[in-house]
Amino acid sequence: MASITIRNLDDEVKELLRRLAAENDRSMEEQARVMIRAAVDSQTGPIGRLDQIERTLQELAGSHSGAIPAAAPAGKSLPRGSLANKRILLVIGGGIAAYKALDLIRRLRERGAAVRVVMTTAAQEFVTPLSIGALSADHVFTELFDRNDEHDVGHIRLSREAELLVVAPATADLMAKLANGHANDLASTVLLATDKPVLMAPAMNPRMWSHAATRRNRAALAKDGISFVGPTKGEMAESNEAGEGRMAEPLEIAAAIEAMLDTRAKPLAGRRIIVTSGPTHEPIDPVRYIANRSSGKQGHAIAAALARLGADVRLVSGPVGVADPSGVKTIHVERAQEMRDAVEQLLPADAAVFVAAVADWRTEASAGEKIKKVAGEGPPVLRMVENPDILAGIGHHKQRPTLVVGFAAETHDLLRNAEAKLARKGADFIVANDVSQESGIGPSGVMGGDRNRVRIVSKTGVEEWPEMSKDEVAARLAALIAERLKTIVV
Ligand SMILES: Cc1cc2nc3c(=O)[nH]c(=O)nc-3n(C[C@H](O)[C@H](O)[C@H](O)COP(=O)(O)O)c2cc1C
Secondary structure, three states: OOOOHHHOOOOHHHHHHHHHHHHHHOOOOHHHHHHHHHHHHHHOHHHHHHHHHHHHHHHHHHHHHOOOOOOOOOOOOEEEEOOOEEEEEEEEEOOOHHHHHHHHHHHHHHHHOOEEEEEOOHHHHHOOOHHHHHHHHHOEEOOOOOOOHHHHOOOHHHHOOOOOEEEEEEEEEHHHHHOOOOOOOHHHHHHHHHHOEEEEEEEHHHHHHHHHHHHHHHHHHHOOEEOOOOOOEEOOOOOOOOOEOOOOOOOEEEEEEEEHHHOOOOOOOEEEEEEEEOOOEEEEEEEEHHHHHHHOHHHHHHHHHHHHOEEEEEEEOOOOOOOOOOOOOEEEOHHHHHHHHHHHHHOOEEEEEEEEOOOOEOOOOOOOOOOOOOOOOOOOOOEEEEOOOOOHHOOOOOOOOOOEEEHHHEEEOOOHHHHHHHHHOOOOOOEEEOHHHHOOOOOOOOOOOEEEEEEEOOOOOEEOOOOHHHHHHHHHHEEEEEHHHHHHOO
């Protein structure tokens, strides 16, 4: 397949593509392909197709809230992306995930940021300064004692010129150095010398991550005001191992950066909001459990969207594969009873949003040892008992938050079930989503997928929202919560 050389496009078109790509979480090439495909599909003649491509670009630009003028006057630059004019210093540590830093640089530049890079000596074993320099379009800094850079104390300048320092991958070694105040190479010196916020994206083998020393260092860094994104659970690139320690994906890191540098109004500042997310795991024995298909994507996105509006968000998450959202305090639980206890301990709160798919039932008692298959005895009988109803419990609690929002994932009779739930559970509104095969949302459906179509059911009626990404649902819901909290008088 022929490749698209973005470099050869006009600056104006490039700028537009950069914004659209960032907004749609695509690379610029991918964005260009989608738009060209759309234009070709319109079945016009060869000349008409070109017109159509231009029109598509202009229409798409006009349809964005950033209100890029359809055709900017010649010589005037178009408004930039979500990180326009932001200066980011990226410190790349020596881990396998250093290759993801290449993509991260592209994602940040697509959003309009200027990215300067410091690489540790170990990082250069994994990716070359040449590739990093080509992507960042800047000199790559590697040496503390560099005659060219240090005539004006370059390490201090580097650490202060940026608005944010990002360490990705943050190795166990870099975390240990900063936690203990070491400054024996350019990366650690810059991190110690800065007066700007620092975001770390740790990446390491699960055993290194769970080691008591790393846990101590992480806690010390968090106490010192360092922010974290990830790590997540998943396959490790280098060792056929799986577990917690995988670096957050570049898009997740970019989102965390956007949140940290976001200077927009914070209508939820000073509000404390509890969010639950993900499934619960109800044990049968030490190795087996009852679960459901909830991925945590929607709940985590809502927690992140509320935090972006300034709320002090406490997320109670069941076992999920998505990263803890940045700027949110996350409490990890497994069982429904643990989730209920964690939520109750977080009261009082201004609002609570119950997105988690909590198991309705658990086994009456989980076996202390693995249940063995015994020839001739047939399968074991599992006696189930009801789990606590967390939404109803909080909806009728003496410390009930001002606003209580529940989610209803239904496969049939969506509206009837949601309306019944609203009254029974003491919620202010229910976000109802159709999780049936017929929902029409992608092959994977709503649960686990990236899109959602919801209805907001309240005493005053039903509001239907069109299908959108889970991030968009989250942003709209966060705005609705901010609006409701503003108007509710207690
Ligand atoms: C193949 C290989 C992969 C490695 N991957 C990681 C990693 O993912 N995370 C980590 O913390 N250390 C990893 N290490 C160890 C670091 O490279 C080592 O601790 C190094 O001193 C880190 O230096 P830096 O923190 O200055 O970049 C790896 C080492 C090797 C040889």
